[in-house]
Amino acid sequence: MSETFAPVALAEARPASVVTEGRWIRWLLIAVAILFLALFLVLPLLTVFAQAFAKGVEAYLAAFTEADAHAAIRLTLLTAAIAVPFNLVFGIMASWAIAKFEFWGKNLLVTLIDLPFSVSPVVSGLIYVLVFGAQGLLGPWLLDHDVQIIFAVPGIVLATIFVTFPFVARQLIPLMQEQGTAEEEAALTLGASGWHAFRTVTLPNIRWGLLYSVLLCNARAMGEFGAVSVVSGHIRGLTNTLPLHVEILYNEYNFVAAFAVASLLAGLALVTLCVKSVLEWRYADEIAAGARGH
Amino acid sequence: MAPPPRANPPTRAKRRFLRPSVIPGFGLAFGYTLTCLGLIVLLPLAALVTRASGLGLSGIWEVATDPRVASALRVSFGVSLLAALTASVFGFLIAWVLTRYRFPGRKIVDAVVDLPFALPTAVAGIALAALYAPNGLVGAQLARIGIEAAYTPVGIYIAMVFIGLPFAVRTVQPLIAEIDKEIEEASATLGAGRVHTLVRVVLPPLIPAVLTGFALAFARGVGEYGSIIFIAGNLPYVSEIAPLLIVIKLSEYDYGGACAIATLMLGISFLTLLAINLIQAWSRRRFGYV
Numbered sequence: 001m002s003e004t005f006a007p008v009a010l011a012e013a014r015p016a017s018v019v020t021e022g023r024w025i026r027w028l029l030i031a032v033a034i035l036f037l038a039l040f041l042v043l044p045l046l047t048v049f050a051q052a053f054a055k056g057v058e059a060y061l062a063a064f065t066e067a068d069a070h071a072a073i074r075l076t077l078l079t080a081a082i083a084v085p086f087n088l089v090f091g092i093m094a095s096w097a098i099a100k101f102e103f104w105g106k107n108l109l110v111t112l113i114d115l116p117f118s119v120s121p122v123v124s125g126l127i128y129v130l131v132f133g134a135q136g137l138l139g140p141w142l143l144d145h146d147v148q149i150i151f152a153v154p155g156i157v158l159a160t161i162f163v164t165f166p167f168v169a170r171q172l173i174p175l176m177q178e179q180g181t182a183e184e185e186a187a188l189t190l191g192a193s194g195w196h197a198f199r200t201v202t203l204p205n206i207r208w209g210l211l212y213s214v215l216l217c218n219a220r221a222m223g224e225f226g227a228v229s230v231v232s233g234h235i236r237g238l239t240n241t242l243p244l245h246v247e248i249l250y251n252e253y254n255f256v257a258a259f260a261v262a263s264l265l266a267g268l269a270l271v272t273l274c275v276k277s278v279l280e281w282r283y284a285d286e287i288a289a290g291a292r293g294h
Numbered sequence: 295m296a297p298p299p300r301a302n303p304p305t306r307a308k309r310r311f312l313r314p315s316v317i318p319g320f321g322l323a324f325g326y327t328l329t330c331l332g333l334i335v336l337l338p339l340a341a342l343v344t345r346a347s348g349l350g351l352s353g354i355w356e357v358a359t360d361p362r363v364a365s366a367l368r369v370s371f372g373v374s375l376l377a378a379l380t381a382s383v384f385g386f387l388i389a390w391v392l393t394r395y396r397f398p399g400r401k402i403v404d405a406v407v408d409l410p411f412a413l414p415t416a417v418a419g420i421a422l423a424a425l426y427a428p429n430g431l432v433g434a435q436l437a438r439i440g441i442e443a444a445y446t447p448v449g450i451y452i453a454m455v456f457i458g459l460p461f462a463v464r465t466v467q468p469l470i471a472e473i474d475k476e477i478e479e480a481s482a483t484l485g486a487g488r489v490h491t492l493v494r495v496v497l498p499p500l501i502p503a504v505l506t507g508f509a510l511a512f513a514r515g516v517g518e519y520g521s522i523i524f525i526a527g528n529l530p531y532v533s534e535i536a537p538l539l540i541v542i543k544l545s546e547y548d549y550g551g552a553c554a555i556a557t558l559m560l561g562i563s564f565l566t567l568l569a570i571n572l573i574q575a576w577s578r579r580r581f582g583y584v
Contacts (some may be wrong), residue, residue, distance in 0.1 A: 010555070018479055018483075019475045019478045019479055019482070020395075021488060022488075026395055028392050028394070029387060029390070030395055032387060033384075033387055033388045033392075033403070034403060036387075037319050037388065037403060037406055037407065038389065039432075040452075041407075041409045041410065041424060041456065042409075043431070043432070044413075044418055044425055044456065045409060045420050045421065047421040047424055047425050048417060048421045049418075051421075051424055064330075070563075076430070077310060080340055089391050090330045092324070093322075093323045093327050093328040093330075094323070094330075094331075096323040097320060097327050097331060097544035098327075099311070100317050100320075101312060101317065101320050102313035102315075103311055103312045103313065103324070104310075104311045104312075105318075107353065109331075112331055112335065112336070113327075113459050116335060118513060119339075119517070119560075120516070120517025120518070120519070120537055120559060120561070121415075121517065121518075121519050121537070122517070122519045122538075123517070123537075123540070123556045123559065123560070124539060126342065126544065126552055126556055127338035127339055127341055127342045127545060128338055129336065129549070130341040130342055130345055130549065130553070131337065131338050131341045133549070135478065135547065135549050137341055137344075158334070158513075160359070161334055162334055164334065164340070165335060167525075181315070184317055185316055185317065187333040188316055188317070188318075194317070194318035194319050198319075203472040206346070216411070216412075218414050223412075223413070223414025223417070224414070224415075224484055225414060225415045225519065225520035226414040226415065226518075227522050228535065229519075229520075230540075230541060240399070241418070241522070243413075243414050243416040244416075246416050246417065246420065247416055250524065258420060259421075259424075262416070262417040262420060262421070265414045265416075265417045266413060266417055268528040269409070269412040269413040269414065270412075272412045273405055273406075273408060273412050274405075276405075276408070276412075277401070277404075277405040281401070
């Protein structure tokens with residue numbers, strides 16, 4: 001009788017499977033992978049905190065008493081507070097149009113929405129200088145009307161919106177396409193208004209995917225450097241975001257302060273990674289279409 | 295051959311712009327999407343195209359053949375190629391280990407892969423510079439065996455590997471997870487050794503994904519700015535990258551020069567992606583997989 005249970009146990013205990021590598025090779029490959037990640041990814045992260053606390057806690061905290069640091073934190077929060085909701089609304093609108101309807105030219109539209117991901121951060125900043133800069137398309141008009149966009153906060157916000165533009169949309173489009181339209185159609189047939197159907201049917205279906213994409217969008221918005229650096233003009237206390245403040249401190253050889261401010265951003269990255277991983281482990285199938293790991 | 299108007303006889307329904315649906319809100323959502331896309335993305339990009347076409351081919355060629363620009367483009371594209379190769383090889387290995395093997399801490403290692411996506415590039419940049427400087431933790435060891443990492447192209451290479459690695463891992467990982475183990479069993483049953491099975495049965499269908507990851511890492515490396523400029527040293531003709539040269543031209547109010555370099559970068563990146571797409575199309579025909 002015990003034979004009926006044996007195969008499972010045997011399969012587990014069988015030493016050499018034909019669909020995997022030998023034991024030693026397996027452990028060797030695991031070791032190489034972990035060492036590579038430790039050297040190239042984890043070590044730089046640890047360096048940030050090690051350098052920040054190199055001269056003790058007091059020197060670390062002193063970096064945050066500066067007025068410029070406060071201004072940089074405020075500007076970074078303000079930028080993210082505008083860019084993230086903007087892209088959230090855009091992402092929902094775009095994925096509603098693209099996932100729930102069939103229309104001509106849809107693939108082209110999706111490609112165009114993805115475009116900012118394939119443009120270099122520096123070029124992302126450059127194109128806004130070309131539109132709003134002193135020698136730009138709208139430059140003379142803006143000058144006449146005393147509106148400053150480049151080397152001012154609006155330019156920073158615009159550049160940030162550009163680099164984070166696809167985040168929410170590209171997450172939601174495949175998710176909503178996979179979910180189809182049957183549930184919304186049912187709600188509408190039962191007499192719900194379009195807005196009511198969206199709020200009570202669509203939104204609960206996409207909430208985790210939405211949270212996930214907003215999280216990543218926010219991390220990029222707060223951490224963007226290249227694009228913002230081009231349009232900011234680096235005016236201390238006025239147009240410096242946190243990453244730009246880090247650059248200035250570093251170039252002034254004020255390493256402890258540079259790494260202290262950088263440790264804030266690294267902390268944000270760590271929190272983002274943790275929440276992201278937890279979301280992936282718990283709600284994998286509600287975040288992305290055909291979620292990996294199932 | 296203009297697209298027919300919306301109110302069409304039903305016989306030509308296939309050619310309508312929008313397939314009829316009971317779901318409301320298409321006009322609002324589509325209009326809002328197009329407006330945002332136009333104002334935020336297309337209009338500024340059009341400004342670049344207009345500027346560049348104003349320079350003409352000869353104007354762009356003149357900038358491209360400027361020795362400093364040519365050298366920066368060579369550094370950006372050359373080093374990115376090497377870095378993307380490295381990222382692809384180790385990215386494949388990491389993706390394989392993460393999907394095929396079970397070991398303690400696997401989920402944490404998996405989460406760590408996304409670190410370069412989450413860590414702001416400037417933070418990564420100063421951390422890498424501190425680490426690989428001649429007196430840094432790794433830089434000192436490298437200096438002992440005669441390798442200068444910081445302030446040379448080697449530093450640029452390290453930063454580009456850092457930034458490209460997650461692309462290489464994440465494009466291959468889902469495909470490795472989908473491999474049908476029965477094919478491997480069949481191969482083994484028919485007498486193939488493990489290496490033979492891997493090289494002849496498992497690897498070929500994964501090639502397009504590896505190439506996609508390679509292309510993404512390469513494109514990212516070419517355009518990357520924040521994580522590179524601190525470790526690169528930015529010596530003209532030696533370790534100056536093309537994006538930095540755009541920033542320099544802009545700070546000199548040389549908009550034309552900046553546009554020419556940006557156009558060249560976009561052009562070469564576009565050709566690379568096109569080549570990769572052609573290779574993918576070929577391998578799709580050859581192996582029948584995506």
